[in-house]
Amino acid sequence: SLLLISVLLNNFISSLFIIFIFSFVIIKFKKEYFKFDKYCLLLVFFFLTMLLSLSFSINKDETIKALIKELPLLVIPFIFFLINKKEFISRQLIMRFYSYSILLFSVFFILKAALRYLFTKDVNVFFYHELVSKELNAIHVSVFVSMALFYFLTKESKKSLDFILTCYLFLFLILLSSKIIIFTTILLIAIFFFFYSKSANKMRLRNLIIVGSIISTIFYFETIKEKLQFEFNIKSDSNIGHTVISKKEVGSNIISMKEAWFNEKFNQTDYFSGSSFRVYQTRLFFEFLKEENIFWTGFGLNASYNKLEEKGIHYNVFQGNDEVEGYQKKNFHNQYLQTFAELGVVGFILLLLILGVNLKNGLKSKDFIHIAFAILMISLFLTESFLWRQRGVVFFTLFYCLFNYKAPQEKLNEIK
Secondary structure (H helix, E strand, O other): HHHHHHHHHHHHHHHHHHHHHHHHHHOOOOOOHHHOOOHHHHHHHHHEEEEHHHHHHOOHHHEEEEEEEOOOHHHHHHHHHHOOOOOOHHHHHHHHHHHHHHHHHHHHHHHHHHHHHHHHOOHHHHHHHHHHHHOOOOHHHHHHHHHHHHHHOOOOOOOOHHHHHHHHHHHHHHHHHOHHHHHHHHHHHHHHHHHHOHHHHHHEEEEEEEEHHHHHHHHHHHHHHHHHHHHHHHHHHHHHHOOOHHHHHHOOOOOOOOHHOOOOOOOEEEEHHHHHHHHHHHHHHHHHHHHHHOOOOOOOOOOOOOHHHHHHHHOOOEEEEEOEOOOOOOOOOOHHHHHHHHHHHHHHHHHHHHHHHHHHHHHHHHOOOOOOHHHHHHHOOOOOOHHHOOOOOOOHHHHHHHOOOOOOOHHHHHOO
């Protein structure tokens, strides 16, 4: 529980908790405790792929530094391998402690923002990175908050307070302004009420109507296609949302997704929205795939930055200034592309396997919080290189092991 909530604190504190827990498990360890878990072992293989990338990395110094940051992928699964199998880790208790802690953190952020507003009169302090700091990253915090929200939403014996806390966390999620996490959370809430809640059986007819409506929209493909083409070409302030660099730091010329994909050169005043920047980074990935020998091996863990910078200089994207770094310094902002570019097709397949197993086990167990975690991670990885951040790798690895680690059957029977 402490390790989970440490993702909102300094990375050093998170590292200390990992060392403490691992040391405690080693001290308590007995030979008969040790047992591999096939699902958690996938994370170990993923780390070993990162370690192997050191042999072909184009920037070994960066790869070594990144390997230290990715150690939770190795250490946390081994904590589960070494613990006493006669004991049972209460996921419900851990989720309760975690969720109330996230709730307290959110109150702290709101109070801090209110205090800043009194001095600055700037309403932006209540939104996005301004609310939680850019170092924490509002998109990452959105995931942490969403997981706590689903704890209160899915409690079997809900009280009025639980509904209030669920609504409060959802409003806090709105303030964090991560479109993809908000959309995914709303989708998951709908799935919960329609298929997993106690009242779901009473709403079968309505569920069928909703599913039928969704299927019907597929027949309006041309309309959807026109909408996507419009979004691809649009370059107005209403389509910007939040992005990797503030507009005031760059310039007024907004780059559309189409221009991000096709332009041969950019100007120093060209500004990328969040969507157009990710289209630009995707373009670079496919250029690397065509121009560089990365299909099997990749550039090496965390070694793609030099190549991205070279491309950024070549295309003349905003190069930054004394106060802010330029677009050429940013990573792929997509976990799938980042993994393929740095670890090759083997690392990419391993990542898909980990996500697939996680989702399959969630659906099989019918544990909605597990399902929510699986779907949140799949969607988050489309816009963030989450596992390349220490907070991200600790959060993902610990939740993955908690949900997928299989306790001995006799203990489960005893609990039942």
